[in-house]
Amino acid sequence: MKIETTKLQNDWKQFNLINDNGMSIRLLNYGGIITQIITPDKDGTFENIVLGYKNYKDYETDPNFFGALIGRVAGRIQEANFEIDGKKHELEANDGANHLHGGSNGLHRVIWDTEPFQENDTIGVKLSHSSSDGEGGYPGNIKVSVTYMLNNKNELILQYSGTTDKTTPLTMTNHSYFNLSGNVKDTINNHHVIIDSKQFVELDDKLIPTGTITNAVNTPFDFRQGRKLNDGITTKAKQNKIAGNGYDHYFLFDHDRRESVVVKDTGNGRVLTIETDQPGMVMYTANNLGSGLELAEGPSKKHLGVCFETQGSPASLHHKGFPSVIVQPGEIYHQRTTFRFSVEY
Template sequence: MDIQTNTIDVRGQQWKEFTLINDHGMSVSILDFGGIITQILTPDRNGKLENVVIGFKNYEDYLDNPAYFGALIGRVAGRIANSQFELDGKTFNLPANEGENHLHGGEPGFHHTIWTVTPFQNTQEVGLTLSHTSPDGENGYPGNLEMTVSYTLTNDNALSITYEGLADHKTVLTATNHTYFNLSGDLKTDIRQHEVTLDSSQFVELDENLIPTGKLADVTDTTYDFRQGRLIQDGVESNDTQNVVAGNGYDHYFIFDHSQAASAIVREAESGRQLTVITDQPGVVMYTSNTLDKGLVLRERESDKYMGLCLETQASPASIHHDGFPSVWLDKGEKYFRKTTFKFA
């Protein structure tokens, strides 16, 4: 097990990139800026190590990073309708950074924060503890929030992300990571032939602005039924209104049944790679990069639609305005603790 550290100068800012390496050669590279995962090297069926996430070729492009490649997201992952919510009779207004709506915590969100990083390692695991204090009123959110995120890589090729939060005022919080996975390796192909299995029998219906309507939909007999495995291509080619609204693919919140040990499994036949997701989060936003801009300079090639698959494990910001959704409310003094593990095979 090892940790390598690289210092990067980006327009006068000093960033550090930490690379976690296990005894089998798998590695995960993470910036202190945004907690961004810039690269994950995992073996294919023949043992060849290749990158399985989207990352920029030039580090300075992370300063903007409109697609949130690899970044930590918070305070609230996802969209908050009309950029406001009510709490104890008071209206809190948030910056509108996607039309009239508030997306992924606003600016500067977790993705544009330089985190304090403490590395750790032993014979079985290697990792980083990232910490940050979001002050009361930042981007309109109430309460001082103490946030800690830990990345841990083990010798069984599993990367765990643990999120801990504590606020001194009732507030809202659901954090996630916005890595785009592509198991073909080095972005050789897009993700339309990736097969996904989800332990989910319900998904959240969206309006034309990708805001939840308040309706939970049954996946049965739809292109949203991933319980027995389904290719991403099915949603890309579908004429279903929800697939079309999302830009011909998926950008939807699926509620986990938690009836299986794994909440999600992704397979790519050509490379033989498999990604298993185990989480205590109530659901996941699966985004298939349907609206990803073309022409961004990535590590291996230029970006295009369907280049990566995001599995954003989280609660639902729809719970702010609708009943019956996994809650993002956090009471004063209540400890927020969530863990997601991505295991590669």
């Protein structure tokens, strides 16, 4: 196992984590961005399975959040405001009238402090950052860290931690776009996905939760027995159409199974398994990804990747009955999500 560190432009650094099986993960201290994940298929061919830019400078203005750490709050906050203890906090409206992914200067735009490490059969990088009270409109001085760990079981483990000195919302995630076809040879339409969930959150036409938690049974949102993403991309179901033909919805996990998500490319045998302690996730099928961006392996287009954003629900800031994102002083925010990469023959 080894860690390769490369200095890029300005204060940017790139870390390449390589395990004993030849699997590797590249990430930046800028935005904590994962730029590449190299895994084998059933024939032993190693290829990249996430979307990333050919030119690193494009990450500075990336509207798609490729591979980035998202926060303080991942997802959309209705009308770019929230109330805590009767006090209203105004945020940047960077998605129409709403607030998205921590704002234009969220955690995806900062240079994180980094500390590479190796222990037993694990290598990784710990990223740390402090955000001051009032930054981006959020209350509280917060200290957050995210540790990326790669082991010899071909697992990428993301461990999040945070503290605050004022009551504040905090729910972070990683925004990697997965494409198991390898080197983006195809869209994600035929990816077969299983999700341990029978409920999802209804959206309005601005992609803001309506406050209604919907039963997924007998809809394109029921992935408990597994289905292709194409079912939701091609259906005429209203919720899929609202999202731009596909998914951009929060799924509430049942936590009946150890694995929250299982994704397969049945052609090449690649399997991605996700385990998390989070109450749910947003699954996003790149419905708004435009064409013509210069990615590492070719031009971008719609439905070229799928995100699995494990997190609490920002809808809880405006509606009851949703997984909370509020952290109190003296409390430690923590989250752990494991991405396991394997093959089926």
